Amino acid sequence: MNNGKDNYALESKNVNFFYGSKQALENITMQIPEKKVTALIGPSGCGKSTYLRLFNRMNDLIAGTKVVGEVLVKNQDIYKNNVDLVELRQHVGMVFQKSNPFPKSIFDNVAYGPRAHGIKSKDQIAYIVERSLRQAALWEEVKDSLNKNATALSGGQQQRLCIARALAVEPDVLLMDEPASALDPIATQKIEELIMDLKQNYTIVIVTHSMQQAARVSDLTAFFYMGQLIEFGPTSKIFTNPSNTRTEDYITGKFG
């Protein structure tokens, strides 16, 4: 994949998105590069989460939604008819705002994805579980209680478990929808450190309400406002020298 500057992990071309008759995204064209952290910011209802959920077709679960335009993952339009959703979601993993561990053991949570993709060997599953938990910086805390119910973990641990669960299917892209918004500052810090670690190997797109968080973790930042992409560029530029006055107003806290 690393054979030229035109290779983007994710791309959208003139994408419009509708909830019934309400348009949530207008003509979004954007290229998200590989192995970088891209933050999507903007006020509530600006469409940033909707945009994020385009890339693993999570919006499909909501009745009456419609996508117009091209959404590309690895240069393939994922809204074409012949797309295998199982395969797509193996490439593009997701971590949600509210941690959502299954009411199963810690082990079974992480093993869920690999099992769903047909891995049967017990040794291999155990290996993947350990590797994923280590990647999510959770292994040391849970290695002696893998059979404990995941819902008994703390909020921050649950969220790292969800990250481990997503990593277990070996995605290339990780979509994160406000992954730390429900966590305390220490748990948030751990998640952010984790994101910095993971970007060596993964393309990460993160929706966040916290501008400080976007500034801390991201390489690129996209500012959404009322369904439009207002500005997209290197995080340092967006936060120090935005070209658009609305971006500046939002970042400096004049609205939002």
Place this chain on the structure above:
Amino acid sequence: MRNFQFYKEKFIEFLLFGCAFLSVIATIGIALTLIVEAIAFFKIVSLKEFFTSSEWTPMFSEAKYGIAPLIAGTFLTTIIALLVAIPFGTIIAVFLSEYANKKFREAIKPVLEVLTAIPTVVFGYFALLFITPKLQVLLPDLPGFNVLSAGLVMGVMIIPYVSSLSEDAMQSVPNSLREGAYALGATKLRTAFTVIFPAALSGITSSYILAISRAVGETMIVAIAAGMQPNLTLNPTEPAQTITAYIVQVSMGDLPHGTIGYQTIFVAGLVLFIFTFLFNILGVYLRRRFREVY
């Protein structure tokens, strides 16, 4: 004015308490009646005969009082009914909750629930006059009264109890779990059976328990279609009598008050009461045991 408000509140509180108390009183009253008559019964018939004799012939001159044939009949019809109701009900619930779109679900649910509105006596004649002849095509030796036909129809009758409650339970599983599974690339089927079903297990279990209680207590279908002949058998192609069917049969006769025959009704009733009571307790226990905190 304040006083008036106060007494009004008190009065309403008393009224609500009274209503709640009434149902408790009714239950206790029923249990007491059953127990008093049963004690009288056991003064004449030994517990040993009751539990070990393999015949139930209270109306014969040489009467035998073994409850086993009635329990066998009840057990057998219940098992057959559950073999129909649990798989079908569960699959319908999974379909409605995880596959069907909202419009279809709201249209089909009331239709299914109409099944519970059909009087059971109609189901009974449906079993006797429609299902049994059809079964006789397949099984030529099948008698006109048989457990199989009654059990199958009873199972159909119970399907909505299972499907409706199980579907409610699955619907109340938070959507975030569904999204979590889909986001990992799980198919709908896998999500339904490995995430949603286990998460809803507490509600699903209670629907099964309700189905069991319903099947054990069902009267008209078995009285009409399974026959009136106490029969210690586990062969579904034979006629048999359930506890409930026996009670109907004897209550409709003109047994004098205080005779042993009269008391058998209460003993049978007590056995039935104990069964359903135990299932209810089991239901409460399982509901707690499998309750998931989301």
